[in-house]
Amino acid sequence: MALTELKWSLFQAKALVCSLLVLLCLPATTGMSGWGGCLDGQDVFATIRENSPPGIVVAELMADTTMEGVHWRLDGKDAHWFLLDERNLRLNTSADKVLDRETEGPVLMAELSCHEEDTLQSVYRIMVEVLNENDNLPTFADDTVLSLIISELTPVNTVVFTVQAIDADNDKIIYSIDQTSPDAQYFRVDLPNRGEVILSKPLDYETKTLLNVTIHAAEMTTAEHFNTSTIVTINILDGDDQYPQFLPCMLLFQDETSTICTSPVYTVNVTEGNEDIVLDFSPGPIHAVDGDRGLSSPVSYAILSGDDDGHFLMDSETGEVRLIRTITDRLTTPVLELQVMAYQDDDPRKYSVATVLVRVLAVNEFYPKFDRDEYQGFVIAGKNLASLVFTYGSKALMLHVKDQDFNHDFNPKIHFTFSPTSNHTDIYQITHDGFLITRTDQLKPKQKHVLEVMAVDQESGEATFATVVVEVLSEGQSVPYSPLAVGRMTGCTVGKALFLSLVFTALLGCIVSMVMWLKRKHKGKRDPLERGCVAQGKHPNVSLRWFQLEPSPRTRNL
Ligand SMILES: *[C@@H]1O[C@H](CO)[C@@H](O)[C@H](O)[C@H]1NC(C)=O
Ligand SMILES: *[C@@H]1O[C@H](CO)[C@@H](O)[C@H](O)[C@H]1NC(C)=O
Ligand SMILES: *[C@@H]1O[C@H](CO)[C@@H](O)[C@H](O)[C@H]1NC(C)=O
Numbered sequence: 001m002a003l004t005e006l007k008w009s010l011f012q013a014k015a016l017v018c019s020l021l022v023l024l025c026l027p028a029t030t031g032m033s034g035w036g037g038c039l040d041g042q043d044v045f046a047t048i049r050e051n052s053p054p055g056i057v058v059a060e061l062m063a064d065t066t067m068e069g070v071h072w073r074l075d076g077k078d079a080h081w082f083l084l085d086e087r088n089l090r091l092n093t094s095a096d097k098v099l100d101r102e103t104e105g106p107v108l109m110a111e112l113s114c115h116e117e118d119t120l121q122s123v124y125r126i127m128v129e130v131l132n133e134n135d136n137l138p139t140f141a142d143d144t145v146l147s148l149i150i151s152e153l154t155p156v157n158t159v160v161f162t163v164q165a166i167d168a169d170n171d172k173i174i175y176s177i178d179q180t181s182p183d184a185q186y187f188r189v190d191l192p193n194r195g196e197v198i199l200s201k202p203l204d205y206e207t208k209t210l211l212n213v214t215i216h217a218a219e220m221t222t223a224e225h226f227n228t229s230t231i232v233t234i235n236i237l238d239g240d241d242q243y244p245q246f247l248p249c250m251l252l253f254q255d256e257t258s259t260i261c262t263s264p265v266y267t268v269n270v271t272e273g274n275e276d277i278v279l280d281f282s283p284g285p286i287h288a289v290d291g292d293r294g295l296s297s298p299v300s301y302a303i304l305s306g307d308d309d310g311h312f313l314m315d316s317e318t319g320e321v322r323l324i325r326t327i328t329d330r331l332t333t334p335v336l337e338l339q340v341m342a343y344q345d346d347d348p349r350k351y352s353v354a355t356v357l358v359r360v361l362a363v364n365e366f367y368p369k370f371d372r373d374e375y376q377g378f379v380i381a382g383k384n385l386a387s388l389v390f391t392y393g394s395k396a397l398m399l400h401v402k403d404q405d406f407n408h409d410f411n412p413k414i415h416f417t418f419s420p421t422s423n424h425t426d427i428y429q430i431t432h433d434g435f436l437i438t439r440t441d442q443l444k445p446k447q448k449h450v451l452e453v454m455a456v457d458q459e460s461g462e463a464t465f466a467t468v469v470v471e472v473l474s475e476g477q478s479v480p481y482s483p484l485a486v487g488r489m490t491g492c493t494v495g496k497a498l499f500l501s502l503v504f505t506a507l508l509g510c511i512v513s514m515v516m517w518l519k520r521k522h523k524g525k526r527d528p529l530e531r532g533c534v535a536q537g538k539h540p541n542v543s544l545r546w547f548q549l550e551p552s553p554r555t556r557n558l
Helices: 002-033 483-488 493-520 528-534
Strands: 044-050 056-059 070-075 080-086 086-090 109-114 121-133 136-140 147-151 160-161 165-167 172-177 196-200 208-221 225-239 245-249 250-254 259-262 267-269 287-290 299-307 310-314 321-323 337-344 349-359 374-380 414-418 428-431 437-438 446-458 463-473
Touching: 002 428, 044 056, 044 086, 056 121, 056 374, 136 208, 136 225, 147 160, 160 225, 165 172, 245 337, 245 349, 287 299, 299 310, 414 428, 428 446
Parallel strands: 044 121, 147 225, 267 349, 374 463
Antiparallel strands: 056 086, 070 109, 080 086, 109 121, 136 165, 160 196, 172 208, 208 225, 245 287, 250 259, 299 337, 310 321, 337 349, 414 446, 428 437, 446 463
């Protein structure tokens, strides 16, 4: 505005000087003609508003332009904006032809010439200042309507971008942030007359990679306060502000804006004597990624502690761990705990640590196996609540499992149960040691029960199966001495039966207390490794040689 106004003032000054000259010179020229028709004219200075209605009077002339014998003419670049109408100079506009200061400029210039009998008598200047109206909205310059990229590490309280709006009417503009736009809280404008937008909140690529903010530009001083707005799209660039993360993520906390993971504990089972194997960890391979997903800096691995004996070798690039030195004694080293780290190659100060547990298991080359596929059992129906199941020769029937991985084929972690498919599990029970107990009062002589039994190695999960056929004898009948003696089975005297049942009752009491002792002993000892150690110990107060209960040491056979 200032510049055009200055130009205009200069122009007016010049024009004034000139018109004075014209006034001085003109009488001389016209005087020569001897005719007074053109004499009354003079230079015209006027002002008019832009957007003025058609035909409005711009200026009143001294001469009547319709006087006979005198011919007036408008010339010059802006002549078409004017009409001569008797003593008036009017504005030539229409609905289609609107006077716009912003396109025509601040001054319209034309020349008014006067001819008498085809002889040019005089020339006057028409200079019309076009007054401004606020008929334009501010607009954002195309190159400031932004889509920009800034780093998440951009400091708060710095200018992140500048917008610039222009107003054709040259009005003063103030900028503001639309507080209803989605990410308005990240930005502010400190100096409203400058389009500098300042970051007011830290950015975080990990939670938000794209921001949108609407900026208004409004006329400050006009009555209309015309405004415009633009949406600025800001892409956040990842900065190196996150540490490597071991995968999979052990979720500690999560909401819409953040996720906090902890490192998993990587576990693996190795067998005593294993060597030169790649460890296959659970819940997955040892793997870490840069927390700055946008940067994904390469990560390297190292064992921090726990491997003083040099059992392991970690590939620094892949995180793969090899067992390179055999662990020989699982009783002294049942589990090894390592601390491993993952660090950023480009900045090793950015690292994370995870725990690795290596459990050492006993050698397991052989399947456990029942010493026979089918056992023959006998039980005498009677009024006792419970009784052991016997086999030939009135010996207590004891299920027995061989596991060649152990000394004397004895695996202390064998657990006996009925198969899920077995019948009669309501009448029979299996003790920890492989004895069968039955509820005698539920039995009827001559019944034959087929039981499916199962033994599971609780360390390896391996299972073996067998069948027990139990024949129910009547009171007075005796248990056959051997399979060959079955045919020769004879009746039993009452006295003998009484004696036997006394023996059974005594045995039963012994078994019940033994089972309870075993339960107590194993209570709270869930860790199979610990149990393995405990199983080695002998209980001094219990001599159970008859049941072969004394567990053999769990050392290797080979
Ligand atoms: C008035 O303006 C129109 C449109 O530009 C033009 O055609 C016409 O000649 C003008 N009239 C005069 C008298 O200059
Ligand atoms: C922009 O102009 C519109 C219409 O005049 C008005 O409703 C709105 O409040 C203005 N916005 C601002 C930020 O000045
Ligand atoms: C390791 O062995 C234990 C006990 O046998 C078992 O419970 C666990 O699932 C095994 N872990 C892995 C990772 O194989």
